[in-house]
Amino acid sequence: MKKFLRISLLLIVVVLAIFIYVRYYFVLGEGVKSGELNYCVKKGYVFKTYEGKLIQTGIRSLSPNTIQSYDFEFSVTNENVARTLMSNSGMVFDLYYREYKGALPWRGFSRYIVDSIVAMKDPRTGNLVR
Structure with missing residues (x-):
């Protein structure tokens, strides 16, 4: 009986x-998203993390008679x-990101x-800044 409990407990720990x-x-997944940076802030109750939003070009319609832009909400781990x-x-950024299945509180609010930063461009001139 003890052997069965040990094996069961070990199996549960491994599966978990x-x-x-x-x-x-x-x-x-991983890749690059491009768009105009709306904001990047440091926030959180216990774990202070950097959160941001990128507004991508194009529009979408989630329901009839509505127009909405493509937003990419993300967290940043590198200070x-x-x-x-x-x-x-307000600059146009190309950001390299990694996608996870779930978010961890100390990593940020987002799965992304x-x-x-791959590239940063001035939206008025289109010239690379970096």
Whole structure:
């Protein structure tokens, strides 16, 4: 009976560990999003994280007679990247991100985590700033 309980407990721990890894640490997708930076702020009750929103070109309609822009809400884990974003609001950015299945409180509110800035452009001139 003890052997059965040990094996069952071990199996439960292994399944739980696999579930947590896949849900919170496995990178589901990665890529680059481009758009005008709306905001980047540091916020949170216990864990202060950097959160931002990128407004992408184009419009969509979720229901009849409505128009809405494409928004990309993200979290930033790198403080240097967050400071660059905060000091250049309104610029057009190409942001490299990773997508996870779930969000962790100390990583941010979003499933999308921005790792780096690929390019930054001035929206008036279209010239690369960086």
